[in-house]
Amino acid sequence: MSVRIFIVSDFTGETAEHVAKAATSQFSSKASELVRFRYVNDQDRLMEVLRRAQDEDALIIATLVDHQLRNLLAKEASRRNIDFIDILGPILGTLEKRIGSPPRETPGLMRRMDEEYFRRVKAIEFAIKCDDGKSPELLREADIVLIGVSRSGKTPLAMYLAHKGLMVANMPLVPESPVPMELFEVPNNKIIGLMIDPAKLARIRRERLRVLGLDPGVSMYARQERIEEELRYAKQIMEVLKAEIFDVTNKAVEETAQEIMDYLNI
Known part of the structure; x- marks a missing residue:
């Protein structure tokens, strides 16, 4: 025996x-057949679905956020002897009692949340594509461009902001490049400059070299004079670009990110 199932939603x-x-x-797999009725958001459309369900002896499974439509469907289904399963009604009713306020009864809110999710995914993909100076042709699409010397925290900051849905590129500033x-x-x-205390940066770079199995004592990368040269160069570029400069010394990524978002009124 097969059953027709009407999927009814607003x-x-x-x-x-x-x-x-x-x-x-x-x-x-042959025991049921699904028939979909989307955007059922007025009484006329609902009554049309009910008539069809009665004629075809269908089971109705519904997700209607509007309590008036939901109540009408329950009443008419009972009167017409139509089997009806209300998915959202009991959940919304219980939540209303526990939370102490009525639901918004706005269709599609979950889809809007999905759209926000995909916006974040797109931003993360952009941050990866534009990490460390890659894909400069995409800079015009960025909401924020982070610039600074190596190990000033550009990449983790870019990824953090990308998780907020912002399109962020980052560009290293190196005197030779x-x-x-x-x-x-x-x-x-849109250009944000990141500055950091030279001594702090030296410690970060020395630790990075150790992680890579290299000797910090023989590399120019972590030498104080080289770091100060890079920072002077970076500040000159930031001034030419009229970038807003943020000092990231001893600051958590989240703290710097919030300062940048406050500056940009995001």
Whole structure:
């Protein structure tokens, strides 16, 4: 015996469909047939679905956030002897009692949350693609461009901001490497310069060399004079670009990120 199942929703119906498929997967694949009714958000449309369900002896599985439509569906389904499963109603009712306030009854809020998720994914992909000076042709698409010397925290800061949904590129400043022309095309209010205390940076670089199995004592990378030269060069570039400069010395990534977002009114 096969049963027709009407999926009824005031939005896309994906939630009800997933629940229905989870249940029907416990039976033969030929035991049920799903028919979808999306964007059922007024009484006329709902009554049309009810008439069809009655004529076709269908089971209704519904996710309706509007309590008036949900109550009408329950009442009419009972009157017409239509089997009806309300997925959201009991949950919303219980949450309303526990939270002490009514639900917003706005269809599609979960989808909007999904869109926010995908926006963050896109931002993270952008940060990876534009990490450490890569893909300078994409700088014009960035919300923020971080510039600074090596080990000033550009990459972790870029990734943290990307998780907030911001498109962030980062560009190293090295005296021997010319700044790409694309950086000069970025509006200066999007360019953030990161500065750090020379002694602190020296300690960070020495530790980095040790992790890599290298001797900090023989590398120019961690020498004080080299670091001071790089920082002077970086500050000159930041001033030319009219970048907003943030001192990241002894600051957590989250702290610097919040300062930048406050500056940009994000």
